[in-house]
Amino acid sequence: MARLRVHNFSVSLDGYGAGPAQSLDTPLGVGGEQLHEWFVATRTFKQVYGEAGGTTGVDDDFAGRSFKNVGAWILGRNMFGPIRGPWPDDAWKGWWGDDPPYHADVFVLTHHPRASIPMAGGTTFHFVTDGIHAALDRAKAAAKGRDVQLGGGAATILQYLRAGLIDEMHVAIAPILLGSGEQLLGSVDLLQLGYRCVEHVPAAGATHIVLKK
Amino acid sequence: MARLRVHNFSVSLDGYGAGPAQSLDTPLGVGGEQLHEWFVATRTFKQVYGEAGGTTGVDDDFAGRSFKNVGAWILGRNMFGPIRGPWPDDAWKGWWGDDPPYHADVFVLTHHPRASIPMAGGTTFHFVTDGIHAALDRAKAAAKGRDVQLGGGAATILQYLRAGLIDEMHVAIAPILLGSGEQLLGSVDLLQLGYRCVEHVPAAGATHIVLKK
Numbered sequence: 001m002a003r004l005r006v007h008n009f010s011v012s013l014d015g016y017g018a019g020p021a022q023s024l025d026t027p028l029g030v031g032g033e034q035l036h037e038w039f040v041a042t043r044t045f046k047q048v049y050g051e052a053g054g055t056t057g058v059d060d061d062f063a064g065r066s067f068k069n070v071g072a073w074i075l076g077r078n079m080f081g082p083i084r085g086p087w088p089d090d091a092w093k094g095w096w097g098d099d100p101p102y103h104a105d106v107f108v109l110t111h112h113p114r115a116s117i118p119m120a121g122g123t124t125f126h127f128v129t130d131g132i133h134a135a136l137d138r139a140k141a142a143a144k145g146r147d148v149q150l151g152g153g154a155a156t157i158l159q160y161l162r163a164g165l166i167d168e169m170h171v172a173i174a175p176i177l178l179g180s181g182e183q184l185l186g187s188v189d190l191l192q193l194g195y196r197c198v199e200h201v202p203a204a205g206a207t208h209i210v211l212k213k
Numbered sequence: 214m215a216r217l218r219v220h221n222f223s224v225s226l227d228g229y230g231a232g233p234a235q236s237l238d239t240p241l242g243v244g245g246e247q248l249h250e251w252f253v254a255t256r257t258f259k260q261v262y263g264e265a266g267g268t269t270g271v272d273d274d275f276a277g278r279s280f281k282n283v284g285a286w287i288l289g290r291n292m293f294g295p296i297r298g299p300w301p302d303d304a305w306k307g308w309w310g311d312d313p314p315y316h317a318d319v320f321v322l323t324h325h326p327r328a329s330i331p332m333a334g335g336t337t338f339h340f341v342t343d344g345i346h347a348a349l350d351r352a353k354a355a356a357k358g359r360d361v362q363l364g365g366g367a368a369t370i371l372q373y374l375r376a377g378l379i380d381e382m383h384v385a386i387a388p389i390l391l392g393s394g395e396q397l398l399g400s401v402d403l404l405q406l407g408y409r410c411v412e413h414v415p416a417a418g419a420t421h422i423v424l425k426k
Contacts, residue, residue, distance in 0.1 A: 013386070013410060013422055015228055015399040031404075173226070173386070175413035175422065179404025186228040186399030191244075191392025197226060200388035202415025209226060209388065 002140045003147045003167035007066035010035035015185035016178040017154035024082040038205025048101045058203035071143025073106040076156030080108045105142040107135045154182035172206035215353045216360045216380035220279035223248035228398035229391040230367035237295040251418025261314045271416035284356025286319040289369030293321045318355040320348045367395035385419035
């Protein structure tokens, strides 16, 4: 049975998955890039972008789980790009260049229809306008027995959490305050939704937790 | 210059300093006692209550900071006891028995006046009805140059944070979810209030952070 998994979702000590005032120049909001310092330093991250080096150890072990047994992805629209409202044209094809690091079907949640975009490296972006359940059904079909990974952002993860659809979620709590922005931890009653913390692995770059139903 | 310090304030992964449904039987709310498992296991905690043994290491080092250079305490009323509204009589003298672990003047914030209570071991409970600034002034005077420690709970800490009066705050993030209750982290814009995370020490029992202005 295919599961819906979240990996490497970083939040601040005060629970924010992005800082305030997100924009094209600061897609993670003010201060938000600090959330991912532990991740971009890992060997796993560098390998994705064809670079050598990077840290090994706890942070890298968690980063690497993201790439195991994943057959399709779901992204919120704001994670796909900064454009709001109807698509003005077909120019925007994501933040990741010609060869995005997904290498699979990626289902982007949006209210505005758009034709699918085949990219290099096996990634195809599809645009789903009929809601989170429809996106999950399509992603599971595309994953052919492997799991589906939900990439974010925080608002999209909250939608899936509230619907009880996330089976496993790795959150990395980074050692910073953001003060405001898009809140994940603390904005929803995870206990009432049936989640428990089943792993807690503190490391220098972040405290890693895994929540499961 | 005397400082106002918070130590060993435990919150859940989702930022709660107490669980829901606090009562006489469950003063920390449902599940709240799990917040302090790291603390009650330490050698420092056991020594306070005259017991031998206990853990040493990071958790104990942080626990021990609480007892250095503190000349007076401030507590919210709910941390002093479960009684709400006017005091029915003078029977309630705190959760801690005849010899409370403060050994100093303790200023309890309340809307309802009551005579001071001298206890064994040098602790005296005073009841302050004219607000958080007055309590801090009286505590600083009583501390005679040493620091004042703010014991909690979450609502009282939030009041002092919002007034910009806390100089240093140690928070221990315990590896549990509480889902709801009294929220500290995530309920106030600490960055806007001028706080930064100046220490981040992950340990098995909790991730310890120190916030300073």
